[in-house]
Amino acid sequence: MPNLVEAPFGTWSSPITSALVAGESITLVDVLLDGRDVYWVESRPQEAGRHVLVRRAEDGSNVDVTPPPFSVRTRVHEYGGAAAIVVDGTACFSDFADQRLYRLDQGGSAVPLTPAAADGAARAALRYADGRVDTERGLWIGVREDHRDATLEAVNTIVTLDLGSEGPGNMVVQGHDFFASPRLSPDGRRLAWLAWDHPRMPWEGTELWVADFDGATVRNATRVAGGPGESVFQPEWAPDGLLYFMSDRSGWWNLHRREAGGHVVNVCPMAAEFGRPQWGLGMSTYAFLSASEAVCSYIEGGLGRLALLDLHRGGLTRFDLPYADFSLVRAHGGQVSFKAGAPTLPTAIVLLDPRTGATTVLRQSGAVADDPAIHCHFSTPRPIEFPTPRGETAFALFYPPANADHRAPDGERPPLLVRCHGGPTSSASTLLDLRTQFWTSRGVAVVDVDYGGSAGYGRAYRERLQGMWGIVDVEDCAAAARHLVEQGLVDGQRIMITGTSAGGFTALACLTSADPAVREIFQAGGSHYGVSDLAALARDTHKFESRYLDWLVAPYAEDSEVYAQRSPVRNADRLTAPVAFFQGAEDRIVPPSQTESMVSALREKGITTQYLLFAGEQHGFRQGMNIAWALDAEFYFYDTLVFKPVREARRRNSNGTT
Known part of the structure; x- marks a missing residue:
């Protein structure tokens, strides 16, 4: 030693150092899959926090998709999320500066799909997020937040946009204060979405709706789950056309399935959290490998886990991975990608083979954790429990x-x-x-x-x-x-x-x-x-x-x-x-x-x-x-006003001075 x-x-x-903290790290914001291609959004402090859409190329290199000055970030709900989607190599993304939605074909230039602010109007009057692409109809379907009337509260709706022309969008769902997670069924004939109203937040009470959809309108809209005392999170259509969603009706966010007859079942009842508070749009804790299997993340006893879930029997098989936190779980074509990290491992975009458990790190938030000269100084947290004044x-x-x-002097705390x-x-x-x-x-x-x-x-x-x-x-x-x-x-x-x-x-x-x-x-x-x-x-x-x-x-x-x-x-x-x-x-x-x-x-x-x-x-x-x-x-503030005065007082006392 x-x-x-x-x-x-x-x-x-x-x-x-503070320079190391700020300069060597990026923030990994989102993960996207397009066939076998993996994309992600990263925020770069070195570029004044610009959010960049990046693609993993076939040769293993990482290639920027969105050029400067574009910053892939939406202000819907102010916290944003789900600012981009990529389908068949074409990206649709929101730009932070003007909040317009853009289309970017491979090898092409970004083309706006939504209008610029009118003369004299406030900037970023129309904001878009959480979209899905309907390839058969040539539509983007997502959430729009309308700030054009500054005298009124912003209006949230679900709209469709024509991918071949510019316009503000065709409103297809309205009538609630907030919307999220518009999801199109595999056959394109049904649309599911979440809605909630003041004064509730999405982790207090949300409603899951399903309706028939023809590309222009919804019909026969039906609330299938949720309410004031039930939080529904991340609805998704399985490949067989059944609708899944997280609900905390049991007291824990567990995965539920709506059967063909409308009956809802808890797929895997557990005292564990498979859902998360929906501060941002586009959050994902599970993804389908097939109609019978899904990969899901959950929190049990304060620790994050990732597992393979049998959708018919409800059995979980945990993956043996070195991570303690999982989010943005996506799957397509038998491969799984997600964001993960641990107390002494950098946050990373990880590609997982669910059959073998083999993983490939595609992007890390920083390389400093790989440096033994840095890693040897890391502290590992200990989960603790403690009593509160309320018993x-x-x-x-x-x-x-x-x-x-x-090391510190003996006896010092x-x-x-x-x-x-x-x-x-x-x-x-x-x-x-x-x-x-x-x-x-x-x-x-x-x-x-x-x-x-x-x-x-x-x-x-x-x-x-x-x-x-x-x-x-x-x-x-x-x-x-x-x-x-x-x-x-x-x-x-x-x-x-x-x-x-x-x-x-x-x-x-x-x-x-x-x-x-x-x-x-x-x-x-x-x-x-x-x-x-x-x-x-x-x-x-x-x-x-x-x-x-x-x-x-x-x-x-x-x-x-x-x-x-x-x-x-x-x-x-x-x-x-x-x-x-x-x-x-x-x-x-x-x-x-x-x-x-x-x-x-x-x-x-x-x-x-x-x-x-x-x-x-x-x-x-x-x-x-x-x-x-x-x-x-902040360190200098505490050092000057707390650390040093206490040390000096103790030194004087130990020397017998006043």
């Missing part, structure tokens, strides 16, 4: 400090960064995150908290947050930190809390909690485009989430007082810990005004505050320089 350099936690030198159990991933070159995931209906990820390794390789422990309300543990666990946002999540994050202190795993005098988006709200709510015992746990905090004013969010956010707070908090018109009680900006007088804020200037989900209200309140109180506003960024940072800047700035 090499001689390790002894140094206090939080001072370790690490090769995992229940909550879950988290704990990353202890790890560095192949350093590491600082802890408590991380709150966004959503809040989401979950801590088991994917390799170099930002986490940035902290742990410097001697800072990290805990990713799956507080009550998180996905992956069944509907009842998600519903713990109903009406309780700002209470249950706060209690659980504080309980996670307290549990780790009691276990002797971290230093109780050096605990920070940070979060993105909804997680930023939870972090700020912890720091401004009405319970002094919660506030006193944390010595500093960070908010990345986080919510600080619930009332402002209820009044000023995009359509998709405009009624989300009805479920998380209460209907605003009926109980505005509870919004004030739980808003961090209204409780800034309770805050004593320093806070760092990071915000995108073009964020429509959590506008800059949210952050700036909180910053002003803290500065008026004289609390140390850092505010970084990034031009050209929306909800989540995609430009490499900004990713690096935010990471360095």
Whole structure:
């Protein structure tokens, strides 16, 4: 064993720099199959976050399909998803700049299928996503979001577009606030889709509809599943014409089949989540190999798995793979492709032979994990369970400090960064995150908290947050930190809390909690485009989430007082810990005004505050320089205000000075 350099936690030198985190990684956004050809969409920080459609060529090389300046990204629901589809070598994709849908034939130039914004109209007035191609009729069928009347809420519909001409689309399904997953049956005669209405979110209650379809209109539309208390996810037609879908009617998202007579059966009943919260369009957790077999991903006990599913007997045969997280599962012609990753493996596009279990990695998010000089510094998370103040159990991933070159002095315990995931209906990820390794390789422990309300543990666990946002999540994050202190795993005098988006709200709510015992746990905090004013969010956010707070908090018109009680900006007088804020200037989900209200309140109180506003960024940072800047700035903030002062105080005490 090499001689390790002894140094206090939080001072370790690490090769995992912010530049490495930002510059060596891409984000893998989508996976597409076209016959035997595999395509994917990747976001490149080095190109200011441009989303590029890429094809795996026959010689094994990766070839860009969409040239600059096109960026394959849609703003439907603001979170987007399913921005492209490829059929017979022809791609149809949305461009982020103008939100027009384009057709791109192999070897050709991109041709717009939808009109440019009218003179004087707002940009990106018509947005398109989640499409399928009807090759027999020459149509694109998908979701359109219409923002042309700025005085009204955007209108969502399902439309068809002629692949040979330009136009806004022919409306075929309307009448609900939201639509997703339009899916054409194998014979082209039936169309299935999901719909839901305010105030529900898609993981609360969706409806699955089926209708006869002739290419221009739908007839005999029938709701076949779903409702206010049932979330339906990813409807798909099997090769034999039967309709499958995920439903949580049992308390868990399981795969269901609608029989020819209309009867619905649970194909594989399990206390496991085969579905996911539908934050983005085009999500896929299963795909058919035949009418009798499918490949599916699921979460059991907080861990992701991939298996072969016998659709007739309901039996699962797990694949022995080194990954812990699976998504975007696609299949065609006997081959399977998906996105996968693990805590110490980079996220990758993987091709699987389901008969042999052999895999081929087509694209990785970065190569640094393959470098032994980097990999040896990785921390592997430990799933933990801990008691909550309400007598229940909550879950988290704990990353202890790890560095192949350093060790801490005997008896010292590491600082802890408590991380709150966004959503809040989401979950801590088991994917390799170099930002986490940035902290742990410097001697800072990290805990990713799956507080009550998180996905992956069944509907009842998600519903713990109903009406309780700002209470249950706060209690659980504080309980996670307290549990780790009691276990002797971290230093109780050096605990920070940070979060993105909804997680930023939870972090700020912890720091401004009405319970002094919660506030006193944390010595500093960070908010990345986080919510600080619930009332402002209820009044000023995009359509998709405009009624989300009805479920998380209460209907605003009926109980505005509870919004004030739980808003961090209204409780800034309770805050004593320093806070760092990071915000995108073009964020429509959590506008800059949210952050700036909180910053002003803290500065008026004289609390140390850092505010970084990034031009050209929306909800989540995609430009490499900004990713690096935010990471360095947050570490410097905590190091200056927490790590160093505590070390110096202890050094003075050990020397007998005052």
